[in-house]
Amino acid sequence: MEHKRLLKVRRRQKARKPEFRRYCWNKKLRLRNKSWRRPRGLFNKLRKRYGGKWSGRIPVNVGFGSPKAVRGLHPSGYEEVLVYNPADLEKIDKERQAVRIASCVGMKKRLAIEDKAKELGIKVLNPSG
Known part of the structure; x- marks a missing residue:
């Protein structure tokens, strides 16, 4: 029950979280799809948090994280496990994973894995077809 509530909280938090883009992402093509990196320049306005078009931007902060209990979980509430063959399904806990x-x-092999998962009652996150 607590996990469901925390998953809702996480969904709400993620909806309000700004998209953290790297500094000068619009000027350099190679920075377009890169993850956030903290600006370290001596006179950098984003690092100093003032001035110009950077005054409204919010840098990455501690408060934007999701609740610890549901961090890293799939939106359905399960922990994701990567599987390569049907034998890997034996190690799965169907309540949590x-x-x-x-x-x-x-x-x-994909069809064999799906059949065995259905037999064992395990949820498949990316079924074929």
């Missing part, structure tokens, strides 16, 4: 079939797995 869900399966994601690796992208390198072919169709024949």
